[in-house]
Amino acid sequence: MRKITRAGVQRRLSRYRTELATYISGDRPRRLDESSEVDFAGWLARGGGRKSAAFPDVWRNLDAVPFEASARVGVLLHVYFVDLVPEILEQLDSIPVEFDLIVTNSSGREVSIDASRMRRVRNVVVLDIENHGRDILPSVSVVNAGYLDPYDMVLKVHTKKSEWREDHETLAGSGGDWRQTFFSDLLGTEQNVAAILSAFSDDPNLGMVTARGSMVGPEHWGGDLDLTRELLRRIEMDVEPDTLRFPSGSMYWTRGFVLQGLRSLNLSALDFQEEAGQIDGTTAHAVERAIGILASEAALTMVERPDIQISDPTTWTRFHPDAPVRSRARVVPFYLPQFHPTEENNAWWGEGFTEWTNVTSARPVYQGHHQPRLPSDLGFYDLRLDEVRQAQMDLASAHGIEGFMYYYYWFAGRRLLNKPIEALAASDVQKPFCIMWANENWTRRWDGRVSDILIGQDYDKVPATEFIEDVMEFLKDDRYMRVDGKVVLAVYRIGQLPDYRDVIKHWRRRAHEEGVGELLLLNVDVAREFDGLKGTVQENGLDGSLGFPPHNLKWEWISHSGLKVDPRFEGNILSYPAMVEDAVNKLRSLPESVYPGAMVTFDNTARRQWKPDLWYGSNPYRFRRWLTAAVSAVAGRPETERVVFINAWNEWAEGAVLEPSDRFGRTYLLAVRDVVRG
Secondary structure (H helix, E strand, C coil): CCCCCHHHHHHHHHHHHHHHHHHHHCCCCCCCCCCCCCCHHHHHHCCCCCCCCCCCHHHHHCCCCCCCCCCCEEEEEEECCHHHHHHHHHHHCCCCCCEEEEEEECCCCCCCCCHHHCCCEEEEEEEECCCCCCCHHHHHHHHHCCCCCCCCEEEEEECCCCHHHHHCCCCCCCHHHHHHHHHHHHCCCHHHHHHHHHHHHHCCCEEEEECCCCEECHHHCCCCHHHHHHHHHCCCCCCCHHHCCEECCCCEEEEHHHHHHHHHHCCCHHHCCCCCCCCCCCHHHHHHHHHHHHHHHCCCEEEEHHHCCCCCCCHHHHHCCCCCCCCCCEEEEEECCCCCCCHHHHHHHCCCCCHHHHHHHCCCCCCCCCCCCCECCCCCCCCCCHHHHHHHHHHHHHCCECCEEEEEEEECCEEECCHHHHHHHHCCCCCCEEEEECCCCEECCCCCCCCCEEECCCCCCCCHHHHHHHHHHHHCCCCECEECCEEEEEECCHHHCCCHHHHHHHHHHHHHHCCCCCEEEEEEECCHHHCCCCCCCCCCCCCEEEECCCCCCCCCECCCCCCCCCCCCCCEEEEHHHHHHHHHHHHCCCCCCEECEEECCCECHHHHCCCCEEEECCCHHHHHHHHHHHHHHCCCCCHHHCEEEEECCEEHHHCEECCCECCCECHHHHHHHHHHHC
16 A cells, blocks of 8 residues: 655645646647648647758758867858848957857858958858748758757847838837947947857856847737747747747847757748748747747846946956866766666566667657657667767767766666676776666566565665675776765665665775775655655765755646647646746755756656656756756855756656757757856
């Protein structure tokens, strides 16, 4: 019989209230006419992001991109009016650091760039594209191709004339006046650009800087509200009309992630109307507004040039290509090793079983549900291969991730899923790692409880004191992760261990005797029903705890209205935004002994098809909001102690995945890099 807990009762009450609300309201989705280019149902019918994000096929055969050695600052220039190009190139000479120039050309004429006119340009490419979707679709195509991925900072400009502005009822000045304001505020002089870059360097949550008079609000929705709503449904976001703020005119300095994250919308030419001189009510206008909404969702601020704040006017130099890369925190994702066959899994689940078996069998349970979740860059890998682990390490390093915390499975002296970490230890890969003893039962329900046990913990057969002997070879490794000189070792359910305080004392003694030194013993912050501890970690003989969402955060059930939930579904649909809000609030008063965690999402449909727990509303922008709060919470600690954990690197069957996917590309990794570099 399952133990009844207060948290469990609260979760059930919340769920019943939500189910009642769903019953009363019915299941009536909101959507545009199906003839609209961005109609959500139409997008799903076209594949819903299942295919690679779209960009012109001819770009795939270009030798010039991606650049072999990129700068840290990129300029994205869209050309329609060729006669304005020389003026823009002259303005770009005011950028005080090396930069790359990516030009999209929809003029129908040849555009050649004289790099000699710009002292600091490093790489230049001109990408021809159809005149479709104004400057927005060409920019999105560059994002989809991954050509913007290398950049910490991006300047977006285009050959803007805006002749319609001269006859506008409320906007003053001509299109030429507006263009000159952009150039003078965003470029103009080296001192001006250095000040803008220093403002970004000083404030890790400054997202966008535009020209004076160009940051606008809800009065500029025009005919774009419903279009924007349909677009953002793709990443399970709603729109609050009264909070709209966005940089009009589509020229600005921006943190690279704001644009890089647009990959998650899976936009293509099919989403954009044909050009007919429209000044409102198109997908291009909706994306322009969505960019502001997404920046705000990522906890990034947007300001006009006169309002930037600078504490140190010299920090712009960090954007030099050869400047040291700073790291605001030591980000450590959890790492699942269940991507290679084992004798045990062959016996329990069938010959050749790996986690991919579950992942590929998942099916959606509501309209637009991202299932199955499939890998992209790394493919369906096998962790027995050295090249796979090296590729993972390279990806992690490139995006600011310090190392992995391996789930370690040890059952009464028996290792399971041990080949990846043993191969890592035997290799010369220079990447930090650490261990969490995942000391829960393996069950057919994939929930670690006491029913349907495949293999369980047996502390009578082999006492928990012996665990330290088993992992000692890893703790002695020079690459093993330390905090303030102490070796990091975590236990998932330490309260389950008999006489765990005595066990902890034994582990500490043996570590000293073997020359490992001090241990930093961490309890995973789990619920009481998962053997969570009473009292403080110090009272329990530990050094601290680590956050492991979704444990011990807000579980808020959401209405099924509009989701078209499959009638076979018997699981739980919960609110990711509510959990993020709860987590961010708790991070404002984080105890020194707690190392926070953030969660990409959680969705175990792949393991429990019609009875999963899944969180609705996760996307790369909202994830960035959570992660930046976690990093800020440890910012005042000594550098080595600024550790933040992420669930997870590759929990594919639970949806918690930083690795590149078919649906999101590298956008979650880019969110991590943006937060860590600041």
